[in-house]
Amino acid sequence: MRDFYGVTLDSPLMLGTAQYPSPAILQAAFRASGASVATVSLRREGGQGQAFWSLIRDLGVRVLPNTAGCHSAREAVTTARMAREVFETNWIKLEVIGHADTLQPDPFGLLDAAETLSAEGFEVFPYTTEDQVLAGRLLDAGCKVLMPWGAPIGSGLGLNNRYGLRMLRAAFPDVPMVIDAGIGLPSHAADALEMGFDAVLLNTAVAQAGDPEAMARAFGLAVQAGALARAADPMEPREMAAPSTPLIGKAWL
Amino acid sequence: MADITIIGAGVAGLFAAHELARRGLRPRILDRNGPPGPHGCSWWAGGMLAPHCEGVTAEPVITRLGAQAADAWAAITPVARRGTLVVALDRDRAELTRFARRCPAHQPCAPGDLEPGLAHHRAGLHVPSEAHLDPRRALADLIAALSAQGIAIERAEAEPDGIQGPVIDARGLASPLPGLRGVRGEMAVLHAPDITLSRPVRLLHPRHPLYIVPREGGLFMLGATQIESASRAPATARSALELLSAAYALDSRFAEGSIVELGADLRPAFADNIPRVVVRGRVLHLNGLFRHGYLMAPALARQAADYLTDRIKGELIHED
Numbered sequence: 001m002r003d004f005y006g007v008t009l010d011s012p013l014m015l016g017t018a019q020y021p022s023p024a025i026l027q028a029a030f031r032a033s034g035a036s037v038a039t040v041s042l043r044r045e046g047g048q049g050q051a052f053w054s055l056i057r058d059l060g061v062r063v064l065p066n067t068a069g070c071h072s073a074r075e076a077v078t079t080a081r082m083a084r085e086v087f088e089t090n091w092i093k094l095e096v097i098g099h100a101d102t103l104q105p106d107p108f109g110l111l112d113a114a115e116t117l118s119a120e121g122f123e124v125f126p127y128t129t130e131d132q133v134l135a136g137r138l139l140d141a142g143c144k145v146l147m148p149w150g151a152p153i154g155s156g157l158g159l160n161n162r163y164g165l166r167m168l169r170a171a172f173p174d175v176p177m178v179i180d181a182g183i184g185l186p187s188h189a190a191d192a193l194e195m196g197f198d199a200v201l202l203n204t205a206v207a208q209a210g211d212p213e214a215m216a217r218a219f220g221l222a223v224q225a226g227a228l229a230r231a232a233d234p235m236e237p238r239e240m241a242a243p244s245t246p247l248i249g250k251a252w253l
Numbered sequence: 254m255a256d257i258t259i260i261g262a263g264v265a266g267l268f269a270a271h272e273l274a275r276r277g278l279r280p281r282i283l284d285r286n287g288p289p290g291p292h293g294c295s296w297w298a299g300g301m302l303a304p305h306c307e308g309v310t311a312e313p314v315i316t317r318l319g320a321q322a323a324d325a326w327a328a329i330t331p332v333a334r335r336g337t338l339v340v341a342l343d344r345d346r347a348e349l350t351r352f353a354r355r356c357p358a359h360q361p362c363a364p365g366d367l368e369p370g371l372a373h374h375r376a377g378l379h380v381p382s383e384a385h386l387d388p389r390r391a392l393a394d395l396i397a398a399l400s401a402q403g404i405a406i407e408r409a410e411a412e413p414d415g416i417q418g419p420v421i422d423a424r425g426l427a428s429p430l431p432g433l434r435g436v437r438g439e440m441a442v443l444h445a446p447d448i449t450l451s452r453p454v455r456l457l458h459p460r461h462p463l464y465i466v467p468r469e470g471g472l473f474m475l476g477a478t479q480i481e482s483a484s485r486a487p488a489t490a491r492s493a494l495e496l497l498s499a500a501y502a503l504d505s506r507f508a509e510g511s512i513v514e515l516g517a518d519l520r521p522a523f524a525d526n527i528p529r530v531v532v533r534g535r536v537l538h539l540n541g542l543f544r545h546g547y548l549m550a551p552a553l554a555r556q557a558a559d560y561l562t563d564r565i566k567g568e569l570i571h572e573d
Binding site: 021022023024025027048049050051055154204210 | 310311312354355434435437459460481482483484522524525526527
């Protein structure tokens, strides 16, 4: 398994911590999923979210602070520095939003912020598109992990551009990659792992499910299935039917 | 001589006083700020008595016990029983489908049939059994009802330790209870006399859900953000933009309304967002009403009173 800045995760599942009906349900969802990483947003809490953050720390998983809701490199850099203080980690999920409606990443602001933060010793997890050129530039900027989107944040559409994601995976075979955003169903998560991605990050699909705890368990099982399947070297799809029993020699009745 | 001392004159403390007085006990009410006002989160509430809509995200106990609230309040203050109207913008129609699935008490409706001003919204849900009240009027009416029985709010700083006899501590976040956190909420009040909504309207949105509660005199309460923060700073521009934009999307005439108030405060909540009566010896803590102050105060008061008078342990009672 590829590692994330030297850290090997117990489970390829990363869960967000927003939008749950209550912190108690959030905790139950984490327990049920076996997730190894919790992402947490600082921005809206205005520096006064201590009660909630200590609850996140109590989950006993690694914390990946994010810069959710930042619309410029400058905002994202400021938020990242604050996150480092609060959570005492160099990990930062870098999100620079380019469009308020689609929440798609701003590639230029992202690269700019990634350069600044990497130079400051942050271990950056950039939320990016499946664009290979941008991916290369992010790696040049010092990122050692990539977080390509599956589909727009909160859309639940799954892996929207499978061709692009496959190409990205093939282009940088040694770079750990997390599919972030757009995962709506456990099958999407399994799909990502089967395609060779190293982990998935999701939030809404669990937090807004009718039963978040049960959905979290389903995702935990799905990423296990996907990772096992990938490791087991899946067959290649083919155009023709290929009977598993040979026809020759079969008795004609 | 008081039978019991209540510290905290917010909706929880006052309703507890009312319930105890109804059962023939004589409570004394202390609050360091005197009668309710902008210093307490009860002041900033929306006043929706919407157990079914809340049940879409809240635990089932909120729906079950919250169902008593409208009747309990109606004995004290005017309660409008016109249900809740739930709508979504066309592109968020999936939210409406989901909400309908999670809220069995609804009936599909054409919003314009219930609220002619919203005829431009094509699909909606009506939850007929829900109600609303004006929170500040309700607090005033509660105080008047207590005062008619000779019970007044005394302005005094108090700690349970310094008081003899049974105590109800309903101070919200001022009470040092483990596991209690503040959840920030921001709201606005608009004066928009051209708008004629007669019942609470919820606008579903994946990121910026909004509810609007009509009040007397062309006033509308827009609420509310829900942020995991203990900051009591004034409402942020971002939150104001979100609330106002959502109101504008619901009915563009809100753009001409005047902003009468922009408020922010903290809701006290436990980890499960369910209110509790925490029993610690002779002190009962009534706390953690989260966004359900008016919805849950009657049930919480009732369970506290049942415990005090007959040692009945309702589901909100936690013996510490």
